[in-house]
Amino acid sequence: MQFKIDTKEKFHVITPNEPVLSATMTDKMESALLPFLQKDVKNVILSLQDVEEIDAAAAAKLLQIQQNFYENNASFVTCNIQKTVNAFLSENELDELLNITPTESEAWDIVQMEEIERELLDTEDIEFPDTDDE
Template identity: 90%
Template sequence: MQVKIDTKEKFHVITPNEPVLSATMTDQMDAALLPFLQKEVKNVILNLHAVEEIDAAAAAKLLQIQQYFYENNASFVTCNIQKTVNAFLAEHELDELLNIAPTESEAWDIVQMEEIERELLDTEDIEFTDTGNE
């Protein structure tokens, strides 16, 4: 799977240069996206502006990858979804499960808000632990 990678301070923007995401690409999706969890900056924005078609297996794989990111305290936001892809996701009731932003800029905002939320939760956990030791 051909992708463009744009690295920012708090996230990576991954843009597939493929018009179709299909079942045959699910292993390639893992290979392209999961290594970011091993980096210092783990958050990913998946920009699908070039993707015109997706099948059920590829959509399910995106959902699985998204869940894996959140299980590992990292954000995964999909943005710039074409109308045909959005219609497919809605038809299969996946649009409600995926973390989707209309634009890349709004996806940036979501990642930054989730980062702040994680930092606050970490701070609360530390304060609670410190208070509990007294």
């Protein structure tokens, strides 16, 4: 499977260069994406701009990959979905489960908001000393 990787400050944009995304391809994609979870920049945006067809097993695998990223405090956002792929995901009720944005720019925004949210949640876990003067 051929794909392009574009690394930014807070995320990597992965763009498969294939018109069809099958389960076999998503297995290979998972092997390529999961190592990002061990890096400093572990958020991924998956741009499906060139993908015109996806099968149910591949869509399920994308959902599994997304879950894996969120379980590891990393973002996984899918964007630039073609109409045929979007229709397939909608028919199979997967469009509500996947974190999907129309454009890459909106995916960047989601990643940045989720990063801020994680930072805020991390600071809430810090216990501050009681400063009440009694």
